Amino acid sequence: MLQHVHILTLTHRHAKLKAIGTIVAAFEAEDKLRERLTSLKEDGKVDEIFYLSTCNRITLLFTTHKKVDQKFREALLPSSDIPAAMAEMEHLSGMKAVYHLFEVAGSIDSLVVGERQILGQFREAYERCREWGLIGDDLRIVCNRIVLAAKDVYSSTRIGEKSVSVVSLSMQQLQKLQPGADARILMIGAGQTNLLVTKFLKKAGHQHLTVFNRTQERAQNLSNAFPKGAGYALSEISSYEEGFDVLIVCTGSAEPTVTPELFHWLLAGDDPRDKVVIDLGVPADVAESTVAGHEFEYVGIEQLRALAEENMGFRREEIKRAHGVLHKHLGELETAYRQRLLERAMSHLPQEIKAIKHTAVNQIFAKEIKDLDPDTRDLMLRMMSYMEKRCIGIPMKAAREAILN
Known part of the structure; x- marks a missing residue:
């Protein structure tokens, strides 16, 4: 599920802040972040892309069916601007990538566990990329669920209690x-x-x-x-x-x-x-x-x-509960995405059924319908409109129930 969703990330857990800073500088130099991200989409390297940088992490969330290898990494920036730290970026795909972002937004992967600032930074970064036209249907679904999951962690657990600063x-x-x-x-x-x-x-x-x-x-x-x-x-x-x-x-x-x-x-x-x-x-x-x-x-x-250490111990215990919350949302994301795939696959049905109705009324049975009296013709057309709606709704409902079950 969602195997075309990828993350390249470098955080405080695996690298020095200076290394992270070199990648951030390469993307954001000369205020050309928008230009660089947009070119990745326009050139077909990615279909959608989301960029997040904080004081201790950089994350690229994107969708692509291309192989994410060293050659792909090097294509993310002009050859003269590629910092050596790019090779250190961790690559995750599919539900592992999504779950990682669940942990980030829920502050489980934060430098200070339980601090809510990261969720605000995530939402600001998403809104910026959306305004730049970099977010499509898939990342919209994924990012919306990430925000919901993070909010649920903060409201359903005590991970943010007992300050550690x-x-x-x-x-x-x-x-x-x-x-x-x-x-x-x-x-x-x-x-x-x-x-x-x-x-x-x-x-x-x-x-x-x-x-x-x-x-x-x-x-x-x-x-x-x-x-x-x-x-x-x-x-x-x-x-x-x-x-x-x-x-x-x-x-x-x-x-x-x-x-x-x-x-x-x-x-x-x-x-x-x-x-x-x-x-x-x-x-x-x-x-x-x-x-x-x-x-x-x-x-x-x-x-x-x-x-602070005593309080951090308390927050670590709450992480266990937070993981339970996140796994629930991971399952809900899978269901929501399957439903969205179904909607896309069946999006042509309404027009096809309308076309069949139009052909039947205006071509195949046009002569017979013309000979009907006005009341009968009106009743028949209303019946066909009713059946048209039912023919659209019944298979959609059946498919949704199949996904949920």
């Missing part, structure tokens, strides 16, 4: 401590991790954020999203005298950033027992002597990692 977990811990919306939040570091943290803080309604970073511009960029925001160069931190309620630290430093001396200075005379310190640095940005020397709420990366 250390940033999310740190913010959950912060929420439990209930700092007010106007709590003074002091952030050291303006990298990707703290960028994600600021999104949580903004969503939670926090107003006051002061950021220190080696580059002042990045510090200001993070703080600008807050009504009471300010960004400074890290070199100015020894002059900071406004105190804090929550301290969030994540830098790339190999040595602790928050020493006991700096922590005492940042307190600005406040009682440390009322403070929250979140350390997301690897290695730790808050010195052990700082933690040991004061009583405050401390949330560290090792504590968060342990909780």
